[in-house]
Amino acid sequence: MxxxxxxxxxxxxxxxxxxxxxxxxxxxxxxxxxxxxxxxxxxxxxxxxxxxxxxxxxxxxxxxxxxxxxxxxxxxxxxxxxxxxxxxxxxxxxxxxxxxxxxxxxxxxxxxxxxxxxxxxxxxxxxxxxxxxxxxxxxxxxxxxxxxxxxxxxxxxxxxxxxxxxxxxxxxxxxxxxxxxKTSPGELIYGLGEQFGPFVKNGQAVRIWNQDGGTSSDQAYKCVPFYITNRGYGVFINHPGEVEVEVNSEKVSRVGVSVADFSLEYxxxxxxxxxxxxxxxxxxxGRPALLPSWTYGLWLSTSFLTDYSTETVSSFLQGMQERNCPVRVFHIDCFWMKQYEWCSFTFDPDNFPDPKAYLAEIKEKYGVKICLWINPYISQLSPIFKEGVEGGYFIKRTNCTVWQWDLWQPGLAVVDVTNPDARKWYTDKLSALIDLGVDAFKTDFGERIPHANVVFHDGSEPIRFHNTYSVVYNELVFNLLKERFGEGEAVVFARSATVGGQRFPVHWGGDCESTWEAMAEAMRGALSLTLSGFGYASHDIGGFEGLPPPEIYQRWVAFGLFSSHSRLHGSSSYRVPWIYGEDAAKSMSKFLEAKHQLMPYIYNLSIEANSKGHPLMRAMFLEFPDDRTTHYLDRQFMLGPNLLVAPVFVPLKEETEYYLPAGRWTSFFHPERTIDGPKWVREVVPLDEVPLWVRPGSVLVLGPPGIGRPDYDYTKDLEVRVYELEEGGVVKVDVPAGKGKVMAGKVVAERKTGEEGVQVKNEGVEVKSVWYSGQAPGSI
Structure with a gap:
């Protein structure tokens, strides 16, 4: 303000x-x-x-x-x-x-x-x-x-x-x-949730108020009253309602925070x-939950306004399998229910006459988990609407009538998640779907929550509960999945959130266009979100609105498969790769294979997110705070501490540009190539490549090639890669079991003073080969 x-x-x-x-x-x-x-x-x-x-x-x-x-x-x-x-x-x-x-x-x-x-x-x-x-x-x-x-x-x-x-x-x-x-000269501000505008927030006025505005606006689905600076501190504003933050935008050397209230705490x-x-x-x-290893595989969606017939679904899963792009999670979007009836929590019998048998068939044949789209809105044409009214399960106006409006669905009402009976009613509907074979839910919406002239069951003040609704909604669904499948097996794919919502992952970036600019918006949103306490971030690969040109699709695939979670999803067009050319399928297969092999590393990052709150996708300055150049970078990121990912945002034949901090970096895909930083790199990147660089001093433990899934035994047939280890350097890497926080064993790499090679010792795991800084594989 x-x-x-x-x-x-x-x-x-x-x-x-x-x-x-x-x-x-x-x-x-x-x-x-x-x-x-x-x-x-x-x-x-x-x-x-x-x-x-x-x-x-x-x-x-x-x-x-x-x-x-x-x-x-x-x-x-x-x-x-x-x-x-x-x-x-x-x-x-x-x-x-x-x-x-x-x-x-x-x-x-x-x-x-x-x-x-x-x-x-x-x-x-x-x-x-x-x-x-x-x-x-x-x-x-x-x-x-x-x-x-x-x-x-x-x-x-x-x-x-x-x-x-x-x-x-x-x-x-x-x-x-x-x-x-006060902000000092050179001080930069980041975070405030998933903000799609400039990555550095200086000069911006940001409202912490969840709205459904797409990624090309100043609105955001996941507003978080927390910012972090490059001067050694962060600020958390402990207020659940609308918080207005003036970041050097009213007084240019100050961050101002205001609330329309009589109390403010930071x-x-x-x-x-x-x-x-x-x-x-x-x-x-709160720390992000530890997610099951299968969630790191490829998610494929039906898309939104497309044909969902069983024949189409089966043809897509078969086509992905034939092209070595195995799908681990298949998502069925809104029209699994009849039009005008969302949410009825009932499969449309015209498209899914026997949903239980069909889900069992594709799960068995293609090895997929099933995710269904839901939201907390109930259309007045839904067959369960009357149940909600009679049970008092919906948000009410101050005159005790049900709050309704026509946006999205006719006369929709909103489930009052503060009502224990409404929560049970809602989760009972979801539990019945789990009985049919559903493994996860996409918890869409949760931003357009009424706050004027309405009352909640527990007396929550509507304006103060507007943002918090998203957390309670996602917690409700997440906890049901945890109750049904056990600790460490729950996951939602959520759009809305605020502070505390990081405990119930995963969150994706919302509705974006299929353009270079929107791809950059998605990255800025993800980086801002993971600087706000969220461990994971995803986005619609290829963009949601429109049909992406094949080139943008392929570049977005590379970006998406090295994000923490990878989902192919669109609005009125499909995102299976062969629509964009068979070369797109080949590139996808290559990147997906790399992600599968990196799972011992990625799953370790998930454990770290759960125990320390460190995100998987990290803005460059998180890992290199002493390198001032990294403080402005918003088109590249670190996947954990060891891998630098620089997606391409320019048309083919144009040079992309990215930055490597100090040290000798090694290309992950072409280990014979090294570059000494600090250095800006300008190069034309082939369409089937992405700059993926390994930090000097890293030891990567990789799973076997060709396994075709992210959830496997991380202790067998391992490849150990040691990158530019200094003389006298010793690096210990814990190898996770892939289930919970249990560590199955460890790998220790040591380079003794005066020696060129390295020694690798393993304990509790089977190492098949060792590679060190461009040398031929050696013995253990």
Missing amino acids: KFNDGFWRLKHGVKAYYGLQVVQVKAIDTGYDLQVATRPIQSRGDTLGGPLLSVRVHSPTQGVIGVNIDHVVSEQPKTNIGLFPDDGPVPDVTLSKEDKTHTLKTGDLTAKITENPYTITFKSPKQVLTEAGYKYQALYEVPSKWTTLSASQSSSLTTDPLSNPNPTPLPPIIYYINSEL FLIYGETPLEILQRYTRMT
């Missing part, structure tokens, strides 16, 4: 009450409680009237300092985002005072609070990280007739006549709490590395 007219003046009609000086300090176990005056206090008379800001500066766990700003404190404070879902807080706080300066220290993070003028300065052992300077915290009064409506106030859900036939007028004054933090999270920041952030908000 922008309150200022330039830097010095406020917009017409806006009043500001800035936090000016501390008038009361109380030490508590985890920090300080402050009373902050919003007017200069020079005499007793100055204490009469005017708001105070109640500020708590505290630490819930090591390396994290929270700042909670309240204007009005009630006996029943509104619920913020639930913290520490897996581990409880462990405060580690040291307090001290010198004159009028109060210090809170937790680990290597320190906050210094001055009383007059009131400021908070955050420091690491190396430098000042940021500060909330004088007049950086404020309560604003904004006349509603003057303000630009926020996303929650102006969205179509509020203004659509059917969805909100009797809108409540806005109050004459809207109150905002605003807090700012946590500043320090880390010596960006990965440590994510580790601490995900400890607070």
Whole structure:
């Protein structure tokens, strides 16, 4: 929210009450409680009237300092985002005072609070990280007739006549709490969820408010109130409703955060590395679940507006098998149900007369898992709509009628996921589908959740629950799958999310066009998402809208197969490769084979995501924070710490450009080729290639070729590749069993001082061959 007219003046009609000086300090176990005056206090008379800001500066766990700003404190404070879902807080706080300066220290993070003028300065052992300077915290009064409506106030859900036939007028004054933090020269801001605009967020105004706007707009399906900087800290805004973030966009050397509320809390999270920041952030908000190994295979969809007949499905699966592009998960999109009846949770008998027998047949014949499309919306023409109305399972208006509108499906209602009976009703429908042979669900939508003149069963405030709905919805389905199939066997393919949603993967990027630009949008969205605590990211290979030219399709296939999860999906056209030429199928087979062989490495990354919150798909600066060039890169990424992927975003015969940091890098597909970095590489990349480079000092453990699936025994017939190991270097690689966090064994590579070759020892696993930096395979 922008309150200022330039830097010095406020917009017409806006009043500001800035936090000016501390008038009361109380030490508590985890920090300080402050009373902050919003007017200069020079005499007793100055204490009469005017708001105070109640500020708590505290630490819930090591390396994290929270700042909670309240204007009005009630006996029943509104619920913020639930913290520490897996581990409880462990405060580690040291307090001290010198004159009028109060210090809170937790680990290597320190906050210094001055009383007059009131400021908070955050420091690491190396430098000042940021500060909330004088007049950086404020309560604003904004006349509603003057303000630009926020996303929650102006969205179509509020203004659509059917969805909100009797809108409540806005109050004459809207109150905002605003807090700012200084940004230093050269400081860059990233994250805030899956944002498709510029990767570096400086200069942008971002609204944390989930919307269904596609990848080519400023709206996002997965908005997360967390950003990370290249200066050694991240900021998590602990507010579940709409949060407006001005990233150097109102005051060009500050990040401003505002909420239309009487309370705002944020946590500043320090880390010596960006990965440590994510580790601490995900400890607070939850770590991604460990996914079954089969999910890393190829997902093939029917697409959306296409023919779903059993004959078509079988021909696609057969064609993929014949071209050595084995499908591991087959997804059946919306029209598995009759039109106008979504969701009925009943197979359309015209296309699937015996769904249980058919699903069993293709699972047996083609070795696939089955994923079905669902959403939380129920059409009034659905045969189960009456059940939902009579059971009270839908979100209601304030007049107790069912909330409905006509977007997407006629007269659709939305399942009230805060109602325990509605949750059981919904999951019972899904459980019946599991009985038919379904293994996973694509949990679509969850963004267009009403918030004006509606009530939820548990009394949740609609605006504060709008984003959170997506987490509860996906958790509901994920937990059902976990209950039915066991720990470590659940997966959803979700579109909407917010903070905490990373616990219920996987998430894909939503509706994109079939263009070079949209492919780049998908990457920026994925990189921003994985910088916001999410371990996995996927996207519609080839784009969703339109028919991609064969060249874009092939380039997107390379990008998609080296993303954490790989799905072929479109809108009105299919994504099987032979539609784009048989050469496309050959390229896909090559990249899919590489992903299968890399599974011991990839599955290890999944364990790391679950235990530490480190994402599989990593922005370059996560791995190379000391290389300033990497801080701006948004068209390449690291898959884990060892593999650099540089998808091609230019037409054939044009040069692509990518960057290799310091060290001697080795091509994964052409190990005879090495390049010494740091270096920008410009080259024409053949259509059946993708720049895939291995970081020096890496040891990759690969599965056997030709196995045709991602889930296999990771302990047998292994190939060990050792890349540019330094003299005296020793690298230990744990080899996962492929089920849970169990490690089956390990491989240790050592290069002794003065020797050219390496020694590789294995324990608990069978190594078939060893390769080292361009040399011929050697013995163990």
